[in-house]
Amino acid sequence: MSSHPISGCPGKDAPLATTSFQAPVESHEVTPSLLLPKLSEEARSLWSGRAAGRGRLGAARPRSSRTGALRPPGSSPVRPCASAVPRNARCTRCAPVQRRPLWPGTFAVCRCAAAPLRPPPALRSRSSGGGRKRGAAPLRSSRRGMRERSRPRGRREAGGGAGGADASPRRERRGEPAAGCGHGPAMEEGAADLRQRKKQNCTESDKMAPEERNKENSKLGRSPKYMLIQRFAKLFFGCLAAVTSGMMYAVYLSTYHERKFWFSSRQELEREITFQGDSAIYYSFYKELLKAPSFERGVYELTHNNKTISLKTINAVxxxxxxxxxxxSVLYQASxxxxxIEPVYFYIGIVFGLQGIYVTALFVTSWVMSGTWLAGMLTVAWFIINRTDTTRIDYSIPSRENWALPYFACQVAALTGYLKKNLNCSAEKFCYLLVNASTYTFMMMWEYSHYLLFVQAVSLFLLDSFALAQTEKVHEVYRIYLFSVIVGYLLQFENSALLVSPLLSLVVALMLFKSLQMNMKKSTFVSRLLKIMYIYLVLTVAVTLNFLLKMFIPHKENGHLLKFIEVKLGLNTTKNFTMNWLLCQESLQAPSQDFFLRLTQSSLLPFYILVLIICLFSATQVIFRRICGEPLKETVKLEDGRIGERPEIVxxxxxxILLGCLAMCLEGMKYLWTPYVCVLAAxxxxSPELWMTLFKWLRLKAVHPILLALILSMAVPTIIGFSLWKEFFPRIMTELTELQEFYDPDTVELMTWIKRQAPVAAVFAGSPQLMGVIKLCTGWMVSSLPLYNDDDLLKRNENIYQIYSKRSAEDIYKILTSYKANFLVIEDSICNxxxxxxxxxxxxxxxxxxxxVVCEEGDNYAYSKYGRFCHEIKMNYSPYVNYFTRVYWNRSYFVYRINTVISFQS
Structure with a gap:
């Protein structure tokens, strides 16, 4: 077997030989006689063949190919190309997969056996003086090398396996250079400096990733072209399935909405009545924007709106x-x-399209986590089957969460990819930019978005506190939160609610103690104390900062939210109408048993609990390992069975878990929790890694655990999919084929009468839900709106609701005239x-x-000498007829004109 002419290292798989020479200015072939004077005595002897077959480290096992496979005994050796390759460079004559780690400051000789047979080019001695003199004997850089030199020749040749081929790898594992490969002089005379390894940047990782993949493909006998086509096909079909799922869901929603309301056969007034409550208010402003002479004029009228609520000018935007x-409105006019297309179809079409993006984002999130788009298909199936618990799109199309949650789903999908380990540079930048854009957009679409981002920030804070994610990435997300709050504050006309939000206080506290966190990465007793101190200081400073901001920054919004939380948790009791009315709302109560039965029937809840327990226990094990000082692995392999070391999963x-805790208290939070339950369960x-984690705990030996994990990761979702298809697909098809009709003739008659008989400057008073519909369908001014983020509007609603209480006619008259109301609408459904x-x-x-109250047993309450106003006014007797005159009525509504001149009748 021929050894290398310079280093004397036998075989192809030995480490790259490094010398202290510099690369030539121009590459040209030289003869051994020209090259020998520039080499050492030992190298000349090796080149001339006197030491052939007797390498310094013994005979190594020959390799026959570029992939590193063993060469069959007796086959002819292949000479290396022996190209001088600078540090961190690639050989131009052979494949980049043959590149080896090089010693800093030196040049290497490529040992690729597949390159053409040529002698090495002329090498010049380094001008820095770090190299050894010409002809000097090579020096040994370790004691092992000295023992190899003093060992007898016969013993060295006989023990080649122990002292030859295996010596260099063992030295490399200890961090020492291989003996006889040119590292010794460089280390002894200072030609190569020992430096601390720098952090790997995006460019280096981007270069190393293809080489590692090529090595793995070479071991499997696959060409890089084949693997590239395979990855492209997987990505293409996965993206096609994700986009198709989103489009099909949007088409499904559109078809279901048409079948439910018979939308295309209705007149415009009947279509608008389908928008109830706050949804009617949002769509009414969309109509006003389209009716404005210009977009700028429309925006100005919304920001200085005095035609919606009587005696109140608001910034509706x-x-x-x-x-x-x-x-x-901009898209409708610009396109x-x-x-x-009619404006109402365009409006609901955009919302349905966003819901399609919502489903696509959930698909991609599950795909990124599991590595297979089969998980995305299962996520979409569970999401659609549990549609009543995952979205409110069926009966509240224009609500803010239907506009905002698709962007939040995109943000979660991008954040999931961003938190992954070993992500290449381009993918990491793409995920970072997507997190930026989706966070900004989400902040602008929903007034409660900063609360949901606060929950996400707490999740990242816990993830980073236990050192389960890269601190730099987590702090980049914190900066995104900070800039989103600032941009939202400026674009939302200096919205003070964002400045006093818990999100801003937590992010500022985390940024302040970032330097303290950097000292916690070492597994020492002091670092553990610093970790506890860090968590305590962050929480303390965040609470204190939020308290100080609320003291010095004037704010009115969401003040009722704290009172509601106090009453909900039992910390306080109140007789306030608004607080008790909110507590009685179905969305703000604890979830019912039907909710859990529906999730169990679709098999979502059992699998979610199973997956949650496995991931939680695995993450707990990883946290204990971190506390004991064991570092995280850079790459988690399937056979490791450590699903808890993946930061995106944790x-x-x-x-x-955090969203689930909120959903257990408030049923309305299930629309935030259930979609991500679908993602995690799917x-x-x-995921074969999750099954492998379970089998490693069970110590399964009867069947190969990796094979069984791969089989179950395909068989279990297939069985679930077929069972869901058999049970729920006929129900979905029945919903799409069944014709329904939204029939409310009394409301249609009321809106028609208002548009024909009521004066244009009239102000209507009644329940907030009905006032929203009147504002949308007629455009008339109202005294209250179904909005619950303003204390003044909440007070107005409580006062207007007194028409259903046991108050005198005079009291009700004073309340209504204080808001300049001209007409009163009483709903029989509320009164009775x-x-x-x-x-x-x-x-x-x-x-x-x-x-x-006089209905409770055992309690004595005050008695009112007046009857219920909504009942007494229908009797048409004094004093009610003195203040109010009935002008219209049907089976559901009674309309009374509020007299400006009081006429007393007996």
């Missing part, structure tokens, strides 16, 4: 977060859709309400607030 309506575990059943929960009816809450 800030107070109601009307950026979705602004964008929809020239006036003659193609993030989703913490995120779903990832778990489709028979609620399933006693004490949660509007009239019951009013009686509690006014002290008129």
């Amino acid at each position: 800030q107070q109601m977060t009307l950026y979705p309506e602004l964008i929809a 020239g859709s006036e003659e193609v 993030y989703h575990v913490i995120h779903t 990832f778990g059943v489709c 309400e028979v609620g399933p929960v006693r004490g949660c009816r509007v009239k019951d809450l009013l009686d509690i607030a006014n002290g008129h």
Whole structure:
């Protein structure tokens, strides 16, 4: 076997020989006679063949190919190309996969056996003086090398396996250079300096990733071209499945909406009545923007709006977060859709399209976590089957969360990819930019977005505190939060609610103590104390900072939210109508048993609990290992069975736990929690790593655990998919084929009468939900709106609701005239309400607030000498007829004109 002419290292797989010479200025071939004077005595002897077959480290096992396979015994050796390659460079004559780690400051000789046979080019001695003199004997850089030199020749030749081929790898593992490969002189005479390894940047990791993949492909006998086609096909079909799922879901929503309301057969007034409550208010401003002579004029009228609520000028864009309506109106007018599609179809089409993006983002999130788009398909199936618990799109299309949550889903998908380890540079930049854009957009679409981002920030804070994620990435996300709050504050007309939000306080506290966190990465007793101190200081400073901001920054919004939380947790009791009315809302109560039964019937909840337990226990093991000083692995392999070392998985575990705690308290939070339950459950059943983690705990030996994990990751989701298809697909098809009709003739008649008979300057008073519909369908001014983020509007609603209490006609008249109301609308459904929960009816809450309750046994309450106003006014007797005159009525509504001149009748 021929050894290398310079280093004397035998075989192809020995480390690259390094010398202290510099690369030639120009590459040309030289003869051995020209090259020998520039080499050492030992190298000349090796080149001339006197030491052939007797390498300094013994005979190594020959290799026959570039992939590193063993060369069959007896086959002819292949000479290396022996090209001088600078540090961190690639050989131009052979494949980049043959590049070896080089010693700093030196040049290497490429040992690729597949390159053409040529002698090495002329090498010049280094001008720095770090190299040894010509002809000097090579020096040994370790004691092992000295022992090899003093060992007898026969013994060295006989023990080649122990002292030859295996010597260099063992030295490399200890961090020492291989003996006889040119490292010794460089180390002894200072030709190469020992430096601390720098952090690997994006460029280096981007270069190393293809080489590692090429090595793995070479071991499997696959060409890089084949692997590239395979990865492209997987990516293409996965993206195609994700986009198709989103489009099909949008088409499904559009078809279901048409079948439910018979939308295309209805007139414009009947279509608008389908928007109830706050949804009617949002769509009414969209109509006003389209009717404005110009977009600028329309925006000005919204920011200085005095035609919606009587005696009140509001900035509707800030107070109601009307950026979705602004964008929809701009797109409708800029695209020239006036003659193609009606405004209502364009509006709901955008919302349905966003829901398609929502589903696509959930698909991609599960795909990124599991590595297979089969998990994405299962996520979409669970999401659609549990549609009543995952979205409110069925009965509240224009609500803010239907506009905002798709962007949050995109942000979560990008954050999931951003937190992954060993991510190449281009993918990391793409995920970072997507997190930026989606976070900014989400902040502008929903007034409560900063609360949801606060929950996400807490998840990242816990993830980083236990050193389960890269600190630099987590702090980059913190900066995104900070800039999003600042941009939102400026674009939302200096919205003070963002400055006093808990998100800003937490992010500022985390940024302040970033330097303290950097000292916690070492596994010492002091670092553990610093970790506890860090968590305590961050929480303390965040709470203190939030308290100080609320003291010095004037803010009015969301003040009722703290009072609601106090009453909800039992820390306080109140008779306030608004607080008790909010507590009685179904979305703000604890979830019912039907909710858990629906999730169990679709098999979502059982699999979620299984996946959550496995991931949680695995993450706990990793945390204990970190506390004991064991570092995290750079790459987690399938056979390791450590699903808890993946930061994106642990993030989703913490995120779903926090959202689940909120969903257990408030049923309305299930629309935030259930979609990510679908994601985590689908990832778990489709992930071989999760099954491998479980089998490693069980110590399964009867069957190969890796093979069984791969089989189960395909078989379990397939079985679940077929069972869901068999049970729920007929139900979905029945929903799409069944024709329904939204029939409300009384409301249609009321809106028609208002548009024909009421004066243009009239102001209507009534329940906030009905006032929203009147504002949308007629455009008339109202005295209250169904909005609950403003204390003044909440007070107005409570006062207007007194028309259903036991108050005198004079009191009601004074309340209504204080808001300049001209007409009063009484709903028979509220006045004669028979609620399933006693004490949660509007009239019951009013009686509690006014002290008129006489229904409870064993308690004595005050008695009102007046009857219920909504009942007494229908009797048409004095003094009610003195203040109010009935002008219209049907089965559901009674309309009274408020007299400006009081006429007393007997």
